[in-house]
Amino acid sequence: MKLLIVNPNISHSVTELIEAEARRAASPGTQLTLRTAALGVAYIETRAEAAIGAYATLNELADHFPGHDAAVVAAFGDPGLEAAREMLPIPVVGLTESALMSAAMLGGKIGIVAISRRIRAWYAETVDRYGMTSRLAGIRCLDEPLANIGSVQQDKGEQLVALCEAAIRDDGADVLIIAGAPLAGLARSVAQRIPVPVVDGVSCAVQQAELLARLGPAKATAGSYAAPPVKGAMGLSPALRQLIGREDVA
Amino acid sequence: MKLLIVNPNISHSVTELIEAEARRAASPGTQLTLRTAALGVAYIETRAEAAIGAYATLNELADHFPGHDAAVVAAFGDPGLEAAREMLPIPVVGLTESALMSAAMLGGKIGIVAISRRIRAWYAETVDRYGMTSRLAGIRCLDEPLANIGSVQQDKGEQLVALCEAAIRDDGADVLIIAGAPLAGLARSVAQRIPVPVVDGVSCAVQQAELLARLGPAKATAGSYAAPPVKGAMGLSPALRQLIGREDVA
Amino acid sequence: MKLLIVNPNISHSVTELIEAEARRAASPGTQLTLRTAALGVAYIETRAEAAIGAYATLNELADHFPGHDAAVVAAFGDPGLEAAREMLPIPVVGLTESALMSAAMLGGKIGIVAISRRIRAWYAETVDRYGMTSRLAGIRCLDEPLANIGSVQQDKGEQLVALCEAAIRDDGADVLIIAGAPLAGLARSVAQRIPVPVVDGVSCAVQQAELLARLGPAKATAGSYAAPPVKGAMGLSPALRQLIGREDVA
Amino acid sequence: MKLLIVNPNISHSVTELIEAEARRAASPGTQLTLRTAALGVAYIETRAEAAIGAYATLNELADHFPGHDAAVVAAFGDPGLEAAREMLPIPVVGLTESALMSAAMLGGKIGIVAISRRIRAWYAETVDRYGMTSRLAGIRCLDEPLANIGSVQQDKGEQLVALCEAAIRDDGADVLIIAGAPLAGLARSVAQRIPVPVVDGVSCAVQQAELLARLGPAKATAGSYAAPPVKGAMGLSPALRQLIGREDVA
Amino acid sequence: MKLLIVNPNISHSVTELIEAEARRAASPGTQLTLRTAALGVAYIETRAEAAIGAYATLNELADHFPGHDAAVVAAFGDPGLEAAREMLPIPVVGLTESALMSAAMLGGKIGIVAISRRIRAWYAETVDRYGMTSRLAGIRCLDEPLANIGSVQQDKGEQLVALCEAAIRDDGADVLIIAGAPLAGLARSVAQRIPVPVVDGVSCAVQQAELLARLGPAKATAGSYAAPPVKGAMGLSPALRQLIGREDVA
Amino acid sequence: MKLLIVNPNISHSVTELIEAEARRAASPGTQLTLRTAALGVAYIETRAEAAIGAYATLNELADHFPGHDAAVVAAFGDPGLEAAREMLPIPVVGLTESALMSAAMLGGKIGIVAISRRIRAWYAETVDRYGMTSRLAGIRCLDEPLANIGSVQQDKGEQLVALCEAAIRDDGADVLIIAGAPLAGLARSVAQRIPVPVVDGVSCAVQQAELLARLGPAKATAGSYAAPPVKGAMGLSPALRQLIGREDVA
Structure with a gap:
């Protein structure tokens, strides 16, 4: 079992706290990849900060999810969670x-x-x-x-x-x-x-992520959590663009 | 990890279906105790049947929970679930x-x-x-x-x-x-x-029961999920009477 | 008019309080049958106690409803009320x-x-x-x-x-x-x-029971308040088994 | 027991239907006073018609309530019901x-x-x-x-x-x-x-009106259903003006 | 742009306050017609007073709306608002x-x-x-x-x-x-x-009335905000009777 | 009156449609600045696309709001609206x-x-x-x-x-x-x-933006719509960083 855990805040000290607690909560064989948002604020408290954190989180998830069984959005308030759930083929959970x-x-x-x-x-x-x-x-x-x-x-x-x-x-x-x-x-x-x-x-999210990965549900290909349809895009990272199946606007 | 799984229906054939699926869903080291309601109906579909099934379920749980880490009320509709959660010192989950x-x-x-x-x-x-x-x-x-x-x-x-x-x-x-x-x-x-x-x-309940047992939350001693207060009782099984801390009415 | 009033608690002193108030509230010609739960606790305060009280109440109602025009579940919290309403051919009301x-x-x-x-x-x-x-x-x-x-x-x-x-x-x-x-x-x-x-x-329940009996609505034979369908049962009192139309499991 | 029943519609034929059904539903000793709105429409179906019917109903209730034990607003949709409940010292119910x-x-x-x-x-x-x-x-x-x-x-x-x-x-x-x-x-x-x-x-309203009159609750003198406070008024019928305790604006 | 503003209270001093504020809030070219309820109370605080105020308001609106682009019901609590919206061919807003x-x-x-x-x-x-x-x-x-x-x-x-x-x-x-x-x-x-x-x-209502008048939505001729259907009526003012399309009961 | 209108989609053809309709809806003297998202997708339909669009919208708003009286987030679904409302000192509305x-x-x-x-x-x-x-x-x-x-x-x-x-x-x-x-x-x-x-x-948003600008409400300095508190940030555009009052993380 491999979990990708993204801290939507830019604080590496918080990422370390998350990691320590996640390791205690995870099952013995579970491997954890920790990532810290590349842009945003030290600690998200508001809607504006969460909107920025959501974008940063989607970028981290898109870049690093391959090879993982599930992912965790590791800020209470879950910035970008539903967006990530649509986009990724693996289960994604949030702290809240x-x-x-x-x-x-x-x-x-x-x-x-x-x-x-x-x-x-x-x-x-x-x-x-x-x-x-x-x-x-x-x-x-x-x-x-x-x-x-x-x-x-x-x-x-x-x-x-x-x-x-x-x-x-x-x-x-x-x-x-x-x-x-x-x-x-x-x-x-x-x-x-x-x-x-x-x-x-953190404990709940790590364990629920493991649980969902074990249940092994199929990725939705119908309904509102199917991957977004292919359409023109611009200014996205290669991973983000590819993940949600878009072609560049010529 | 030991789980107690109670089928609130009287049907042993359904208990066998539950057991087969529960074994597939459980973690490798988890031991399962399966119990079938001693009174009630073959398959609960109504409020009256569920009220009877709740009583039967509480009796099975009271008699057999010692030595288990968590319990499962194994009928969709969860007859007696909240009552069991109040009463038992271990986590209890329902299928629904x-x-x-x-x-x-x-x-x-x-x-x-x-x-x-x-x-x-x-x-x-x-x-x-x-x-x-x-x-x-x-x-x-x-x-x-x-x-x-x-x-x-x-x-x-x-x-x-x-x-x-x-x-x-x-x-x-x-x-x-x-x-x-x-x-x-x-x-x-x-x-x-x-x-x-x-x-x-069944899969969700078994895995959520394991998860809650691993989280290891304390049994409530305050709030509305603390064990019921001691008071006079009558006509209850020894285990049920003892579990919820009552003395017999003289 | 004959009303069956069941106290879901085992306390006869409470039954007496209920009876005194019920007699004051009832219409002149109304006859009251009072019953006290044969099993359970002195005073229901919790979900677990209510689940047990619901079972005790259903048993009393099943044993004694014949010959009555309506029934009252006489504990606030109404343990077993909806179950009784499904099961009995006469109106049933609760205190709450x-x-x-x-x-x-x-x-x-x-x-x-x-x-x-x-x-x-x-x-x-x-x-x-x-x-x-x-x-x-x-x-x-x-x-x-x-x-x-x-x-x-x-x-x-x-x-x-x-x-x-x-x-x-x-x-x-x-x-x-x-x-x-x-x-x-x-x-x-x-x-x-x-x-x-x-x-x-108590006053409201007695008078609403009389009112519903006078309105004389038909017992539901369709919808979710029809009597439970016939199916195998075990461990129920004869009255309860017969009332909800079940055959014993061989 | 005396009940005042006001038809918020102007249709006397509908008042007759109401009266016939009300007499069947009422207890043997209950006396009924039937009133028909003096202004408004033949049959209320819309918010505008209901607003007019509410005013007509309040006028009938104010003029005729003395000597009655309870009142009924006898159009489904209950035009003016809460207003009447504030205003009158006796229970008022509506059909809906x-x-x-x-x-x-x-x-x-x-x-x-x-x-x-x-x-x-x-x-x-x-x-x-x-x-x-x-x-x-x-x-x-x-x-x-x-x-x-x-x-x-x-x-x-x-x-x-x-x-x-x-x-x-x-x-x-x-x-x-x-x-x-x-x-x-x-x-x-x-x-x-x-x-x-x-x-x-109609049956429900007549019987609930009788029930509330028998319960004999006090008229609220606090809270939002106390009678409206005394203040200047204009253009109201004498009964309406007196009932809600107002003085005329000079 | 012409707005009709009706004060559902009988207080001319309040109408003056409303007018002063409405003039400050209105666009430069907007003309205002102010009306004060001809019946009712000095200041509406209760459901009964609001029911009376609704009737008074509908009468003022019916008498004076021709030639206006939108109307305002100028008491917080909006007595008669939805009724007026059904009845009038122009937008109507309330303070609340x-x-x-x-x-x-x-x-x-x-x-x-x-x-x-x-x-x-x-x-x-x-x-x-x-x-x-x-x-x-x-x-x-x-x-x-x-x-x-x-x-x-x-x-x-x-x-x-x-x-x-x-x-x-x-x-x-x-x-x-x-x-x-x-x-x-x-x-x-x-x-x-x-x-x-x-x-x-007042400011919000005046400006929202102007906004809705500029949007110029059609009056509903279907749905629950179409004008009430033609039917027998009695005791209504000529304007009210005509507006909601009724014939007098012979 | 100057309005900033941001299209959260990258489609300039859609921006042109928005502009044409906005000009029809705006008051005579109102000036419009139209902006198109610099990153994202051609037409937002999903939560993932909206999360990306929200970030793009916040960037456009931060860069261009100075000198405007109000702003419009011009995609139904309002990506980033509440975030913008927190962040900007001027009113912001969305199409939905x-x-x-x-x-x-x-x-x-x-x-x-x-x-x-x-x-x-x-x-x-x-x-x-x-x-x-x-x-x-x-x-x-x-x-x-x-x-x-x-x-x-x-x-x-x-x-x-x-x-x-x-x-x-x-x-x-x-x-x-x-x-x-x-x-x-x-x-x-x-x-x-x-x-x-x-x-x-589009029409509603343009006119409501004008209305709110005319009402001239103060920017919140307390409550949950005050500007986000100053804290460390990284990777934000200069305008975004300055607008929400952050210092760069050293």
Whole structure:
């Protein structure tokens, strides 16, 4: 089993956090290829940043997917996920989607704990895009600027645990998602202090990607997730152009 | 890894179909315990039958869960699933829920193909209970009585493929679920003839149960999925009474 | 007019509360048969308890419905209601459903006041099952353990009135439901202190059962509420087996 | 028990149909006052006609409610219902609302059979206003102009039965509402030919009005169904002006 | 371009506020005809008052629409709007609808700031009628009686700004609507103090009316917004009777 | 008034169609700047193509917005719209959003007529993103490949009119949107043959852009549509990097 994991952010330190957690979550024989977005921002929090991150992610996926069994879009908010699912012949999962679908099998109402106030609207819209708003207990967040995105787990661990407790007590959460790649691993490290199941995006995504690859579903050739039809294109990378079956505009 | 799989129907022939498909889907080292409901009906299609099947399922789970890492409620419609999730200290998944959550990561609109006209209302209500109605393309079904529940795949294969095609063309399904334990295995055998990804409940449930067991989430001790509080009870099996922490009413 | 009223809990003291309130609510000529669940728990608060209570309720209904014009499932949360409606040839109502439908004709947003924090998730899911979530202002609850389920009205009257006031002021409730059979009668006794209409489940259920019996609708023989089709069964009581038209599995 | 029944249409022939059916549905001791709108149209089918009918209905209710225990707005679509509920100190029900709430206790999905194609949008919006769209199987209608609104049951009986059958078979209706005052009585006369429960607005409304009057809920003095606050008014009938507690603008 | 603007309230002082703001918002060449309801109340806050205001509004529109290119129903809550849209051959907009649709193009979640606590239920139902509830961040309101409806902007300016700030901070509003004709102009005067876009009903309605008139869509002659079909009528003004194409009942 | 109109497709022939229609729709004094995407595909129909188109659109907007009063994303489906709205200090509208919001003020249920079968899923998801799914009557489409995207109005006019008629008769549409920039102008040319109001995206977008520019709302500095916070970025164009306030990663 080979998984391609793309970090839609440009931060290599975050990619390292993702990789460490992904290796813990993956099955023994699974090989991981990690990629970091070549363009974009250090940490996606807004719709504009996500739109840019989606493009960067599609480029990484197109360049590197051959030889892999499944792929992971490794930012909560899943920039470019549905686009990649259309385009690639292998299963693709995102952190939000796979965490939501996993959490849904562990309880009723799902609480999300996030890294910044600003990020909440984008997360809420992502949950809604998957039709899961009725399952959402709420999104709680850290409310101060982060000094260092790479050390957020150390700097903010206690606040994050307090947010979890509030989500359970005040929002009625039955299960929690610790959201965002920079928090990868926190779900595991605080699990024994939280009185409901806690999952995180990276572990869920890696394991769901493995699961889907094992199920081995055919790539859609009909319906709205078939590959885009051949048509004129311009300005795309060779891999992107070839993958979605386009000819250059003369 | 040890999984407990309970067939909420009383049909041993269906249990055998479930077991065969579950063994194909399970990881190499996974051990399976199969149980068949001790009371109920041959094949659950209605709310009344499901209510009875839920009780039978809870009894089997209570008697046999010790020593297992996760459990599967192995009838589409998931009778007793949320009740079992409250009650048991290990993850429990159902065929409908795990197929929906897996299918959701393979496409947008999900079509369900079912074994009888009567069963559709129960399935639709099950999908709605999980908040997934907005993802449902539709439920299509065989429309004649089944001569033999054990040979439905052989007898009705062509009709089921035609239903899949109609679900794609007319309902806009991007991914399909072949529903119901008696159809376990059909998804696999017809996959190459269907132009969208096809999953079935047994494979998804077994693999999602393994995944959740590997994630190793804590049992809720707060929220609405904590074990039921201790209180007077009567007429329950010893295992059921003990599991949900009750004392007998004097 | 003869009504069969089944308490899905095993508590005879609660059955007595139900009976007293039911007699006040019933029309002069109406005769009531009261039954208490033969198995289950003292007071249903969770999904697991409700699943067991549903089975117990179906058994009582099957054994005793002949000769009655309608039946009442007399626990808020309505365990087994839809199953009973499929199965029985007479109308069946539940406390939650009949209180919601009655309250809906008295105002816009409906507040529910309940007996324990734990019970709220089950109630919320029951409201949602009936498609009435958009009408729900909220569910407020007592937050301490009850010393005595039989004397909750005396012990907690003031707290319950305060919850009603908060539901109006903070949740925007236009009408209130005092939920749960142990609170039967409280709606009546506090009505003059609450500035919006207040109803309770027992009164609504008894009167809606009478109303439906008078309307005299035919039992469905088509659609998803027709009696379950004949098929093999095992382990059911004679009445249950006969009622849903099954033959024993040889 | 005294009920005030207002026909929001100007057609006395329809009022007579309503009265005949209402007398059959009412309890033995119940007295009925029938009123016909003093302004408006022969048969309300559209939003504009309903807005006019609402005003006419409020005037009739204001003039005649004293001495009655409950009131009925006797046109499907319930023109002015919520306004009347705010304004009057007695319970007020409408044909659509009471039929929906009664039907909801007899099955899952509710089909409506209506008198004209044009009327469907107004009915659909009425169902939605009550938050019951998720329960609606569909609205089917006669598709030709009616020669005579007073004899529609005789002229169109067979077509209406065919619509009922299509609603069950094609829309999945578990229970049917024969809609519209001119069809009052049809539900009863065709009930034995239809394989699911059938209700009609007039019977449901009369019986629900009696039920609410017996429950005896207090008039709201808080929340959004309290009587409108005192303020300047102009051009209103004396009864309307007094009822909603206004002083004339000098 | 000529616009007919009808104030559904009887308050001429409010009509003057509307007119002043409408003139500021209108394009240079646009002529405005202002009308005040001939019957009803000083300021509509409830469903009953809105039902009466709808009738008054339809009468004003019927009497005065000839020669105009579009019409505005100038009370937040839009009494009679859909009825007028059916009935009139020119576009008709309401304050709530046009403010919602304009605000929706300026942000995601929309907050409404209103003049009284009582008015909130009616506003919420209006938003829901347009299918926009999922876009609503919340409705905040002044909570004390208004000494003078005509000077509310002066008397309550600071409180209204505080409500705006709370809507942004606590409800997550991305854009705000200052609701109600008496607040016409407040959006403009406080805009520079509020950190999100602020719109008001009068400006939006005038400009959307102009826009729709310029688009020049045909009046519907099919579907549910065609003019009501010809039928017997009684008690209507000549203009109203003629407009909706009815003959008097002999 | 100066408007920037960006065609997210790379087709200059489509840009010309957009420009012609935009000039007809714009107010006399309005100046238009037209831009065509520098990368992407000839005609966006899928999620992958839209993700690429969003990035191309953001680049065009960032490079050219200075000096304009508002901007238009000129492909139905609105690629990058919310991202642009966050990022730019001027109002930005999209074809789908502005057509939906305009159509919503002309009727109840909105039908969309589209250029290809494949494009429907993307359009449906766009409508849902705006919370307008409950207003959607349906999406009907041409079902054959287009020989020439530039001459679709001539080649397919009759089929498109037939689709409009089916949308009214079978889907219950009260108002229609002719979707997609290549159909710009068709709404106008067929309007007199369609019995409900018909709008198109280009006209609505141009006029709504003018309207929002005239309203002159402040750019959000709080909430989720404030400009993205300053943070490290890489690989962005100078305009894009400056616009969203980022410093380069050293």
